[in-house]
Amino acid sequence: MNDLSTKYLGLDLKNPLIVGSCGFTNSVDKIKELADHNAAAVVLKSLFEEQIQAELSANLESYTADYPEAMDYIRAYTRGNEVESYLKLIAGAKKAVDIPVIASINCVSASEWVSFAKSVEQEGADAIELNVSLLPSDPKMTSAENEKKYLEIIDSVSSMVSIPLTLKMSRYSASLANLIKKLALTNKIAGFVLFNRYYSPDIDVEKMVVKSTDVLSSPSEGCGPLRWIALMSGQIDKDLVAATGIHDSEGVIKQLLAGATAVQIVSTLYKNGFAQIPAMLKGLDEWMTKKSFTELAQFRGQLSYEKAKNPAVFERTQFMKYYGGLS
Numbered sequence: 001m002n003d004l005s006t007k008y009l010g011l012d013l014k015n016p017l018i019v020g021s022c023g024f025t026n027s028v029d030k031i032k033e034l035a036d037h038n039a040a041a042v043v044l045k046s047l048f049e050e051q052i053q054a055e056l057s058a059n060l061e062s063y064t065a066d067y068p069e070a071m072d073y074i075r076a077y078t079r080g081n082e083v084e085s086y087l088k089l090i091a092g093a094k095k096a097v098d099i100p101v102i103a104s105i106n107c108v109s110a111s112e113w114v115s116f117a118k119s120v121e122q123e124g125a126d127a128i129e130l131n132v133s134l135l136p137s138d139p140k141m142t143s144a145e146n147e148k149k150y151l152e153i154i155d156s157v158s159s160m161v162s163i164p165l166t167l168k169m170s171r172y173s174a175s176l177a178n179l180i181k182k183l184a185l186t187n188k189i190a191g192f193v194l195f196n197r198y199y200s201p202d203i204d205v206e207k208m209v210v211k212s213t214d215v216l217s218s219p220s221e222g223c224g225p226l227r228w229i230a231l232m233s234g235q236i237d238k239d240l241v242a243a244t245g246i247h248d249s250e251g252v253i254k255q256l257l258a259g260a261t262a263v264q265i266v267s268t269l270y271k272n273g274f275a276q277i278p279a280m281l282k283g284l285d286e287w288m289t290k291k292s293f294t295e296l297a298q299f300r301g302q303l304s305y306e307k308a309k310n311p312a313v314f315e316r317t318q319f320m321k322y323y324g325g326l327s
Contacts, residue, residue: 002288003295004281006040008239008262009127009164009190011100013040015281016252016296020243020264021046021104021131028092035097037274038281042099043129043264046106047086047116083116090123100126102166108133110152117157127164130157130189133196134170143174150183158188168193168243171224177231184236191239192232193264194225216267221245226258233259233304247271249283259301 004015018041024030026045034042086103093101103125105116120128132150150169158165167189173179180192200213222245229240239262242255247268255263268276293299301307 001285002293004284006262006296008041008100008241009102009166011041011126011164013100013262014038015040015284016256016260016262017277017280018043018102018241018262018264019269019277020266021106021129022266022269024266024269026089028089028096031093031101032096033274034277035099037277039277040099040262041102041126042093042097043102043104044086044089044093044125046104046131047082048106083119086116087119087123090120090125094124102127102129104129104131104168105157106131106133107153109149110156114153114156114160118160121161121163125163127166127190128157128161129166129168129193130154131168131196132170133198134172147173147179150179151186154183154186154188164190166191166193166239166241168196170198171195171228176228177235180228180232181236184238189238191241191261192236193241193243194228195244197221197244216270217245217247218267219245219247219251222247222251222254225260226254229255229260230258230304233301234306248276249280249287252280252284253287256296256300257303259304261300 006013006016008018015038017039019025019034019039021043022045024034025042031042090101090103101124103120105120105128107130117128130153132153134146134149150167154165154167165188167183169180169183169192171194183189184192197217201210202213203209204211222242225242225244229242233240240260241262241264242258242260243264245267246252246255246263246265252263265277265280268280272279288294288299291299
């Protein structure tokens with residue numbers, strides 16, 4: 001087999017397939033099974049800022065004491081339960097597998113949850129993925145105000161831990177390339193995961209209710225991260241990981257050619273089972289042999305914006321050739 005190894009956040013990965021944050025990474029047994037199927041690393045299921053706040057609110061509503069000390073106790077108890085379970089997951093995973101275990105914190109602000117980061121590091125996590133769920137839907141907030149949240153979160157967490165930080169970010173920005181570069185220049189994070197895949201609403205016209213669209217991604221969604229990884233590869237000296245829409249070996253190869261360090265996979269495991277991991281690696285290895293490549297570095301980024309023969313294709317936003325009458 002060819003050398004499929006890579007480095008991400010300074011961590012040695014035996015191949016570029018990282019299992020992203022999902023239900024499978026919320027169990028030590030499942031994490032061990034993923035490692036046995038040759039996953040290179042796992043991102044634990046996210047600890048949600050909203051989840052903690054929701055449980056806190058429920059506890060407070062069910063408690064009738066009217067003195068501050070009781071409320072403080074409930075807050076500490078709620079946080080303790082949530083964090084304790086998460087820390088046990090980290091510790092258990094680290095004992096069960098010999099691949100990197102990356103903690104994930106899903107957050108929208110630099111508030112109470114920041115104090116969890118140190119405990120996550122002490123429990124043995126190899127890195128932390130900051131999953132910043134930024135949907136700029138408030139018309140009263142400017143783009144600068146929204147994007148300032150990234151800097152606040154990064155500043156707060158980086159001051160508390162020494163393990164590598166990576167940022168899983170939203171594609172919503174008035175100037176995405178500038179934002180990514182600005183965040184990279186802080187030198188407080190080692191990589192970017194592009195992008196968050198949000199819950200998307202749909203409408204049932206018969207029942208006239210709002211419902212969810214498909215929870216699982218489709219291969220066509222890989223084009224989003226592909227464009228931005230190609231555009232940013234070479235522009236910043238940070239690791240770039242593609243998330244969303246990578247379902248098979250061809251999807252992996254495309255992202256690597258665009259400049260990705262590695263990829264995160266989730267939906268394809270739900271659809272095809274854990275055996276999809278060795279199948280994807282087999283396809284990648286066979287393609288490399290066919291193209292006479294022996295290691296990933298030999299072709300990584302060959303079709304990035306900087307190296308592509310026609311880099312303008314990554315900047316084009318209109319279907320001129322197909323809908324503009326051009327031949």
